[in-house]
Amino acid sequence: MVTAKTVLITGCSSGIGYATAQVLKQRGHRVFATARKPDDVARLAAEGFTALRLDLADSASIRSAVAELLALTDGRLDAVFNNAAFGQPGAVEDLGREVLRQQFETNVFGTQELTNLLIPVMRRQGYGRIIYNSSVLGLVAMTYRGAYNASKFALEGLADTLRLELHGTGIHIALIEPGPIRSDFRKNAFALYQANIDPSQSYHHGTYQALAARLQKQGPAAPFTLPAEAVAAKVVHALEAKRPKIRYYVTFPTYLFGFLKRILPAAWLDVLLRKAA
Known part of the structure; x- marks a missing residue:
């Protein structure tokens, strides 16, 4: 029998966050679903979620959401699934400072x-799960995804460090590392490409x-694309298992490149990554 837990999920307007919120709610957990746009918050609330507005690019919004959350839970929280993210396309040399900052x-x-605002809550109660949605691009880099690659590499470094620092507190850290997943990710990325990249002024115009x-x-733009529920299944294990894994691979490309990174010289791996991209 599953013990119901209180879970905060970021980025629930669609895709992985939305699918995970649905799956956890169906399993009896109390889900606090967040979104950046008020219309999405209203839609989630109409679907029966406790919905909060949360814009991760705005510190005031983060503090307000946490305060509202803790007021509704009597100051407790069992888990957070850090899912919200976006991907800025473009060659690294075409990414301005402000574009990288936004990413x-x-x-x-x-x-x-x-996460830092929630750690003291979990430390006081002696229990917690912090689950980060990373990416296969937090393990290996691919061309024209430099801003996103870098953000996920950074997230992996923070999660790995936090796991060491929180050892013995009862707080577990887990990384989910999906490859291609059906979502609005590419649609949103194209809008950012149009807004922030000027191909006419770039050496990479043809590409x-x-x-x-x-x-x-x-539809799917890459082989081995899976539905968002494939990620939700890994989140379920990270949340409910007595001993959650440190890393959860999702999709064949993540397993493949995670393996190849361990066994191949870096130059050989570069050849494969250029072809894969």
């Missing part, structure tokens, strides 16, 4: 600011034509 504000800085076509492609 890190949400994917890294806001995520960790939220950007193919990149834009891939981002606009309907």
